[in-house]
Amino acid sequence: MSPSSRTRGSLVLETVRIIARESYPAGQYHLRLEAPRIAERARPGMFIHLSSDASGGFRRPMSILGAGQGALEILFKTVGSGTRMLSQRAVGTRLSAIGPIGTPFEPDPEATWILAVGGGTGIPPLIFLLERLVALKTRSHLAFFGGSELPFPFETHPRHTSFPAVDPPASRSLARLDRIGVPSALASRASLPGTYPGYVTDLFSRWLAQKSFTNRDRCQVFSCGPKPLMATVQEIARGRGFGGALCLEENMACAVGGCAGCAVPIREPGGLAMRRVCVDGPVFPIERVIFGDGV
Ligand SMILES: Cc1cc2nc3c(=O)[nH]c(=O)nc-3n(C[C@H](O)[C@H](O)[C@H](O)COP(=O)(O)OP(=O)(O)OC[C@H]3O[C@@H](n4cnc5c(N)ncnc54)[C@H](O)[C@@H]3O)c2cc1C
Ligand code: FES
Missing domain, CATH: 2.40.30.10 (Translation factors)
Structure with a gap:
């Protein structure tokens, strides 16, 4: 189907x-x-x-x-x-x-870790994902990494949940996730207090470097945000053998599959195929999305 x-x-x-x-x-x-x-x-x-x-x-x-x-x-x-x-x-x-x-995120119910990395207006679907997983009493470990150059449009507060320290530190978390027990850390290049001073993908890499993961194929990364962010997340996931999915954004006219204006090339088992972001996505398996020249 x-x-x-x-x-x-x-x-x-x-x-x-x-x-x-x-x-x-x-x-x-x-x-x-x-x-x-x-x-x-x-x-x-x-x-x-x-x-x-x-x-x-x-x-x-x-x-x-x-x-x-x-x-x-x-x-x-x-x-x-x-x-x-x-x-x-x-x-x-x-x-x-x-x-x-569109297609929803479909995390593996057996995943040991579900890691969400979002930037700017790509943050909302990831919050929905994590909240839904908590409501469904997931057994996976969850963590969220968010980046924004604008003040975060969510309440932030000093983290209550445990989170491996990174250097430089990122001491604040999204209160909405903290309250349901999901650890989060924030990054910004706009000197927002309590955030890691840099790209969220650097924060994510530093956090990963401090953790050891068994069953890497049972670790999943979900990401949404600007293309350079998702391309870096894809690279990190590929390097570590993690699976997951990316939630893409494209300009849309009809948004219901009728005009093909949002079509992008996606790797399919039989080769490259043009897929409509609105109805075939916006969520695609992480390894299938093509950025830049498609290398
Ligand atoms: C799947 C998906 C999810 C998204 N989720 C979010 C989200 O959660 N939060 C968020 O902030 N953003 C989100 N976005 C981005 C958001 O949709 C765009 O920022 C928004 O469409 C911008 O609209 P605008 O009219 O303000 O901007 P504009 O740049 O003026 O217009 C956006 C589009 O509409 C066309 N357009 C503008 N005016 C006209 C006109 N008069 N006639 C015909 N076409 C016109 C433009 O060509 C352009 O393609 C998402 C995008 C996608 C694809
Ligand atoms: S926007 Fe028309 S097919 Fe996707």
Whole structure:
């Protein structure tokens, strides 16, 4: 069964309503949307195609940060006209959404470690993944590494969970994950207090260097964020023999598989194949994604 046919039957068009809205520095917004039909189908890695009004015009793809009790959470950064209009919508506004779209993360239930590495607006689907795994009482060890050059649009606090020290230190963690027992560490090149001063992939590498892993094929890495970040994560995973998946972002027109505008080359068992990020992804096995010249 192709990935797109696995999810096609669950897609719905729903008029959703903003029930909570918070703004963060540097044009970042967190919305909670009343969206019972999409919320009950949503799984980590999937996204919605969201309009900034109820008419359904100018939809923009947004990862699902959380889903439960009839509501969805999204977190976005204002970039251009679509996200700017969305940022101006007040609590109570009705918007049109299509979703949940795409293939979800499918972590191995037998994985010893599930490591999530995210950057910027790639962080939301990874938080959803880790929270869902905790809710499902996973036996895998979990850890999150997040990078941002903007102030983190989540509460951070000094870490309560145990985490191997790295040098220079990264003392703060995401409170949302800390509270459910998932250790996290943050990196930024913008001198944010308590963060590792550099790329999140450097922080991740330093952390890995201090750990010894048995059954490396049972360690999985999940990543979402800018392409250079995911390319480095792929390289690290390849070097250590870890599996996992990457959640890709591409410009999307239809976001439901109709236009092929989001197609990227993916390594398949029979050779390279063009795959649509919206419905064949956005989550692809880590070793199959091609960056740069495809080496
Ligand atoms: C799967 C996926 C998940 C994502 N998740 C998140 C997330 O969780 N948080 C987040 O912040 N971002 C996320 N993004 C990125 C987000 O979708 C973009 O930042 C957003 O689409 C930018 O829209 P904009 O109109 O503000 O920016 P723009 O750069 O103005 O527009 C974005 C796209 O719309 C087109 N467009 C703009 N105006 C028009 C027009 N008048 N007519 C036709 N086309 C037009 C542009 O050509 C461009 O392709 C995700 C992207 C993908 C693909
Ligand atoms: S955006 Fe149209 S097929 Fe993916």
